Amino acid sequence: MNERMQDAIAAPSLGEAYREHFLIGAAVNAYMLRDEQYRRLIRRQFTSVTAENEMKPERLLDREATLALADPVRCALRFDPADRMLAFAQECGIRVRYHTLVWHNQTPRWFFAEGWSDAPDAPLADAETVLARQEAYILQVMEHVNRVFPGLVYCWDVVNEAVETAQGGPDGLRTRSLWYQTAGPAFIARAFRAARKGRAEGQLLFYNDYNSYFPDKQKAILKLLSGLQAENLVDGMGMQTHLDLSRPDLPAFESGARAYAETGLTLHVTEMDIHCPGADRESQAALARAYGSFFGMLLRLKREGAKIGCATFWGVTDRYTWLRFFRRQESYPLLFSGDLKTKPAFDAVMDALKSGERSTGPPAE
Numbered sequence: 001m002n003e004r005m006q007d008a009i010a011a012p013s014l015g016e017a018y019r020e021h022f023l024i025g026a027a028v029n030a031y032m033l034r035d036e037q038y039r040r041l042i043r044r045q046f047t048s049v050t051a052e053n054e055m056k057p058e059r060l061l062d063r064e065a066t067l068a069l070a071d072p073v074r075c076a077l078r079f080d081p082a083d084r085m086l087a088f089a090q091e092c093g094i095r096v097r098y099h100t101l102v103w104h105n106q107t108p109r110w111f112f113a114e115g116w117s118d119a120p121d122a123p124l125a126d127a128e129t130v131l132a133r134q135e136a137y138i139l140q141v142m143e144h145v146n147r148v149f150p151g152l153v154y155c156w157d158v159v160n161e162a163v164e165t166a167q168g169g170p171d172g173l174r175t176r177s178l179w180y181q182t183a184g185p186a187f188i189a190r191a192f193r194a195a196r197k198g199r200a201e202g203q204l205l206f207y208n209d210y211n212s213y214f215p216d217k218q219k220a221i222l223k224l225l226s227g228l229q230a231e232n233l234v235d236g237m238g239m240q241t242h243l244d245l246s247r248p249d250l251p252a253f254e255s256g257a258r259a260y261a262e263t264g265l266t267l268h269v270t271e272m273d274i275h276c277p278g279a280d281r282e283s284q285a286a287l288a289r290a291y292g293s294f295f296g297m298l299l300r301l302k303r304e305g306a307k308i309g310c311a312t313f314w315g316v317t318d319r320y321t322w323l324r325f326f327r328r329q330e331s332y333p334l335l336f337s338g339d340l341k342t343k344p345a346f347d348a349v350m351d352a353l354k355s356g357e358r359s360t361g362p363p364a365e
Contacts, residue, residue, distance in 0.1 A: 005341045008317075009040045014335075014346070015047035017353055018311075021302055023048040025097060025312030027271070030054060030081060032316060033088055037340055041316060043092040045336075048154075048310050050097040050270070052322070054081040057107040060141065066116050072125075073132045075111070079144055086149045097270070097312065098145065100157035100208065101138050102191045104177035111137075112178045130182040135194040142198035155204040155309075157238055157270070158195045159188050163209055163224060165217045172220030188224065192233035204309075208238030208270055213256025225263055236266035242314070242323075243274045245283075248290050254297050261306035269298070271314040273333040275323055284332065284344050291335070292348035299352060 015024045025048030032038040042049065053059060065076030089096050112130055113122040125133075138158075145153055162174055169175035171185070179187040195205050207225060211217050221237075228234035237260045241253070260267055274294075276287045295311070302308045315321045319338030323331035335346040 005337075005343070008336045008340045008342050008346075009037065009044050011045075011342050011346070012350065014045050014349065017350060019047065021299060021353075022308050023095065023310040025050055025310050026316045027052045027312065027314045028085065028316060029320065030084070031320060033085065038316060039088065041336070041340060043094070046094060048095050048097055048312060049085070049089050050099045050312055051082065051085050052314075053106070054085050055098055056100060056103065057111065057137070059106075061108060061111060063108070063110055063116060063118060072115075072129060074136050074140075075116075075133065077137075077140055077144070079148075082145075083148065086145065086152060090149055090152050096149075096153045097268070097310065098153045098156045099270075100160040101141065101195065102134065102158060102179065102187070103160040104174060104179055105161070107178070109178065112182050124178070124182050127183045127186070130179075131187060131190050134179075134183075134187060134191055138191060138194040139198045142195065142200075146198075146200045146203075150200070153200075153203060155206055155236060155268070156195055156199065157208040158205050158234075159191050160208045161210065162188055162207075163217055163220045165214075165220050168220070171223060172217065173224075189228065189231065189233065192228055193231075196233055204235035204266060205233065206236040206238045206266075206268065206270075207234055208240065210240035210242065210271070212237070212239045212260075213253045218256050218259060222259065222263070225260075225265065229263065229265070234265065236268055236309070237263070238268045238270035240271040241269050241273075242271060243290070243294075245274050245276045245287055245290060248274060248294075250290070250293055250297060253294075254301070257297075257301060257306065261301065261308075264307075266307045266309045268309055269311040272311060273314045273321065273323060275327065276332050277330055279318075279330075279332045287333070288344035288348035291345040292352050295349045295352040296355060299355070 018024050024046055026046045027050045029052040060077045062076045062078045110116050110118040112124050114125050163172050164174035165172040173185055212221055274290050276283055315334050317336040317338055318332045318334050337343055
C-alpha cells in the first residue's frame, strides 16, 4: 500500500511532531488496553486520549447500588472501567479529554424515571428531580476523577449532541432526548453550571456535536454557545469530524471552524475519521490527500489565530474503527492499519507540517 509503511510503534511520533501546534488524540477502548502492542502504540503516537465508551453514563451508573441508597437524587457509580483507562493515561503521561457527562444516548431510562424504576412504562420524574440528579451525577464524577487522578483531565465534554435542527424543536434542540422531555432546555445551562462548580483549576468545559458545520445546525449551536458564554459557562466547542472520502467537504468544515473560532472559544476536533471503503493503493492515496488537506487547514487556522487545542482521531487503527459497525460495511478510515503499520495518511499528516507554516504559542487546549 505504501513503500514507506513502518511499524507504528517505531515510527516518528505524531504527538511530538505536533506538540507546538496542538495535541494529537485518539479514542481508545478496553480492548486496546488489553493488548500490549496497542498500549505501546498509543503511548508512542498520542498526547491526548478520549474514552470511546468507558466514561459515558451507562458505564458508570449502578442501578442496584443506587436503589440501595434509597435517595431520590443521588445515584451510585462504579468507576473501575474508567479508572483503568485513566490510570493507563497517567502512567503514560498522556492527557485526557473526558467524554461525556450529559448525553441523550447511552444514559439509561431508569436515570430519568420515578424511583429509579427500570420498567419500560415507568413514569418519568419531574424536572427539578432530574436536574438535581444531573448535578449530583456531574459533581460525583468530577470529584472522583479530580481527587484520584489530579491534573490528568484537561477538559470535559459537558453536554453532547443537544442540537438536532431538522427534527428538533425550539432553537433546533433535540426534543426526543429524555433530558429535554423531562427538564426542557434548562438542562443544558444547568449541566454547565454544575460542571463550573465541580471542575478543577485550568480544566476547560466543552459543548460537543456532530455535523456542526452544516449551516442550519451551526446557527443553532452558535445561539446555544452565545447563551452559555453570556454566563461564562463554556470554554470550548468540540467539532465531531466524521467525514466521508466521497464528499469530504473541507471548505464547508473550514467555514464552520472559522465561525466557532470567532466566538473566542477554544476549538477541538473531537472525533476525526474519514470513511474510506477500500484498502487498495488508490483509495488509500485519496485518503492521504484528504488528511493532508485537513491538517494543512487546521495549521493555517491556528497560524491565523484560531485557538485550536486538539485534534482527536476516533480510533487508533482500522481494526477497531466504529465505522465498520455503524455503516455495516468495510472502512479503512484512520492513519494506522489493522496490523499496526503506518499508512499513506500518516505520512500526509506529518508532511502537512513541512509547509513551513508555524503557529504561535503553546497549544490552547
